[in-house]
Amino acid sequence: MPELPEVETVRLELEPILVNQKILSASLVDAIPAKKYQDLELAIGQTIKSVNRRGKFLILELSNNLELIIHLGMTGVIAFKEFEKHVRVKLELENNSLYFQDVRRFGRFLVVKAKDYKSMPTLHKMGPEPFSKQFTNKQFFTALQKSNTALKTYLLSQKPVAGLGNIYVDEALWQVKINPQTKAKDISLAKVKRLRKAIIEILQASIEAQGTTLNDYRTVSGEVGEYANQLNVYGHTGEPCPRCKTEIERIILGGRSTHFCPKCQNIN
Ligand SMILES: [Zn+2]
CATH class of the missing domain: 1.10.8.50 (Helicase, Ruva Protein; domain 3)
Known part of the structure; x- marks a missing residue:
């Protein structure tokens, strides 16, 4: 499953494409269980301000004090072109559309209030980033x-x-x-x-x-x-x-x- 290096690779690619783009629409396709995709409609109309990573989670900072959290799970893949199968999320942006494919459904794609990770215990209690000053x-x-x-x-x-x-x-x-x-x-x-x-x-x-x-x-x-x-x-x-x-x-x-x-x- 994707670990820090894979998620960071994805982050580095997403950052220049996504920052300052507005999310025009968000649609779910066969996206269950619902709690893994909660409150995605709150992202509509918001602008992506930064693309960050914490552990294996991607954290997109949105306007209006919201964050879009993405976890790739076992099989999650993000692209700017349509997949043939197993697409769970389509985000229509100003310049392009982002697709999230997840064959085995362990991934997440949801909106929370900034820094409110109570529904995600792993993220809530996560230790320091390995490249940070805190990891001594x-x-x-x-x-x-x-x-x-x-x-x-x-x-x-x-x-x-x-x-x-x-x-x-x-x-x-x-x-x-x-x-x-x-x-x-x-x-x-x-x-x-x-x-x-x-x-x-x-x-x-x-x-x-x-x-x-x-x-x-x-x-x-x-x-x-x-x-x-x-x-x-x-x-x-x-x-x-x-x-x-x-x-x-x-x-x-x-x-x-x-x-x-x-x-x-x-x-x-
Ligand atoms: Zn040996």
């Missing part, structure tokens, strides 16, 4: 100390740091040789420092490659993200670890497919 070694260590759950599962919660999903957590933990099942509170400060650095570097490298396309993710212009070529463990089950040649293993952790090297990332 001290903050990260303190956050991890609070959790008795597996490190991977806690990172996916978005609470210690925003934007990571299955792919980039597996890659970052492999990079710093931490077993994904290690309890978050058991990570030493020295390892936390290396992990923080790896998270930032991996996310930046992926943004430069326009993200990772494994299945559905496409940029706004319809291209695939090229970072899949740089993945070391994610999706490489049974292949040799690039560092030690041990076979990469896949387990299910917290309900999520998890890839790691049993030698480099030994639990001890």
